[in-house]
Amino acid sequence: xxxxxxxNGSNGGSGANLEFALRIKTGGxxxxxxxxxxxxxxYLRLPKSDFSETDVINIVxxxxxxxxxxxxxxxxGIFDLxxxxxxxxxxxxxxxxxxxxxxxxxxxNAWSFAFTISFTPAKTAAQYNQLRVIDQTNNTYIxxxxxTPTFTALLMSGVNQLTGSAFVVLPVDxxxxxxxxxxxxxxxxxxxxxxxNNRGFEVQRSMDGINYTTIAFVNSLAPGGYSTSxxxxxxxxxxxxxxxxxxxxxxxxxxxxxxxxxxxLLKSDKPTIITLDGMFPNPAVSVVxxxxxxxxxxxxxxxxxxxxGRTVLQRQLNV
Numbered sequence: 154x155x156x157x158x159x160x161n162g163s164n165g166g167s168g169a170n171l172e173f174a175l176r177i178k179t180g181g182x183x184x185x186x187x188x189x190x191x192x193x194x195x196y197l198r199l200p201k202s203d204f205s206e207t208d209v210i211n212i213v214x215x216x217x218x219x220x221x222x223x224x225x226x227x228x229x230g231i232f233d234l235x236x237x238x239x240x241x242x243x244x245x246x247x248x249x250x251x252x253x254x255x256x257x258x259x260x261x262n263a264w265s266f267a268f269t270i271s272f273t274p275a276k277t278a279a280q281y282n283q284l285r286v287i288d289q290t291n292n293t294y295i296x297x298x299x300x301t302p303t304f305t306a307l308l309m310s311g312v313n314q315l316t317g318s319a320f321v322v323l324p325v326d327x328x329x330x331x332x333x334x335x336x337x338x339x340x341x342x343x344x345x346x347x348x349x350n351n352r353g354f355e356v357q358r359s360m361d362g363i364n365y366t367t368i369a370f371v372n373s374l375a376p377g378g379y380s381t382s383x384x385x386x387x388x389x390x391x392x393x394x395x396x397x398x399x400x401x402x403x404x405x406x407x408x409x410x411x412x413x414x415x416x417x418l419l420k421s422d423k424p425t426i427i428t429l430d431g432m433f434p435n436p437a438v439s440v441v442x443x444x445x446x447x448x449x450x451x452x453x454x455x456x457x458x459x460x461x462g463r464t465v466l467q468r469q470l471n472v
Contacts, residue, residue, distance in 0.1 A: 192308040193246040196287035196295065198239045199231065203280040206231050209273040210242060224248025226268055236294045238439060241287070244270070252307075290347070290382075328383070329442070332400060332417045339390040339419050341400060344383055351378040355403035356388050362399040362416065368392075378407055396422040424448050427472065447472040 199208075210228045229243035246252065285291045292304045306313040330343040341356065353372040357365040374384045390398070402414035418430055424446040445453070450472070457466040 190307050191251040191311075193252060193306065194229075195244045195305045196292075196303070197242040197244070198285040198287055198291050198295075199242060200283050201233075201238060201240055203276065203283060204231065204240055204272075206233055206240060210244065211271045211273060212244065213269045213271075224252070234295065234298050239294070241295055327402075327404070327414055330402060330414050330417060331442070331444070332419050334419055334421060335389075337391075337393060339393050339398060339400075341388045341390065341417070343386045343402060343414070345375075345380070345386075346383055348373060348375045348378060348380040348384065350406045351375060351380075352405045352407045354386065355405060356390075357401050357403055358390065359399040359401075360395050360397070362418070365399075365401065367403070393421070396420060420446065427451065427453060445470070445472045 197210075208231055210231070212226045212228060225247050226244050227247045229245050231240050231242040234241055286305055287295055288304045289302075292302065296303045328344040328346050330341075332339055332341040334340075343354075345351075351373040353370055355367045356369040356371060358368050359365040368390065369388060371386055371388055374380075374386065390400075398419050400417045400419070404412045404414070420430070425448055427445065427447045430444040430446050443455070447453075453470050453472055455466075455468045455470050456464060458464055
C-alpha cells in the first residue's frame, strides 16, 4: 500500500489531492490465487490542530473497474475518539463482490487501482503532509480504543493482506536534519521515519546558500531501500573552509526521482548577539527544535504566539 503525501499539485485553492494505490510488491507477492478481496477499509490519522470533525473528505476514483459496476469508496466520517492530539477518519469499500484483483501483474509491478482524496474546506500542502495512514506504526491509540490491533485492512479469505512492510510512505519521511561544529569539522545528523525505494542521500554544501555542490553520497540503511521504522544517519565534513557553511540533503530514489531537505547553516564565527539559527521539523505538530546562537552563557525567554498575536506558551531557556 502506497500513500503519497502532498504530491499531485497540493494547494489551498483546490483542496489538493492525495493518492492511494495498491500494487504488487517487488519480489513476487501474487494475489492471483484469490482474485477477489471481500473487504477494504482505510483509516486516516489527522492532527486536531489542522483538521476538524466537520471536515468532509471527497473521494475521486481514477480506476473504477476494480470495484465492479456498483462498487465505490465511501467516506465514513471524522471522529474524535478522545486522543488529545489526533482525529480519526475512515474510508470503506462498498461493493457486494469486493474488489477484483485479477489484473495485478507481479511481473511488471504495475499499478492496480488508485483514487484521490481532498478536503472541504480546502487544506494547504503542509496540512496534507501531516496525514498518516493508520498502519502498524500509527495505530497505538486507535488499537487501544477498539481493544484489538486495528489498522488499514484489505481482507482476502479473512486474512489482512496489508500488513508488515506493505505500509510505507513515499518517498522518504524525513524526521530531522541538523548539524553542529566539532572543532575543524562539521557533523551532520538526520533521521527518517520510513523509506520506500530510497537509494540514499546526496550531501550538498554551499558557501552562500545559493550555489550547492555535492560533497558525498550516503547510501540508504534500509534493506532494498524499504523501511517502516526510524533510521538514523550521520556524515562528517572534514574539509570545512570559510566561516559559514550551508548544508542540504538531496534524497534520491532508485528510479531517479529526488527531493530536497531543509537547509542547515553552521557558523564558525562567534556570534555577537543572540540569534535563532534554525527550527526543525517544519511544519511541526507537537515538538519543535530550535538552534540558538549566543556570545556567552545566558538565559533567554522563549515566547510562542499564534497568528492573532496571542501568547500560547512562555519558557525560560539556558543557552
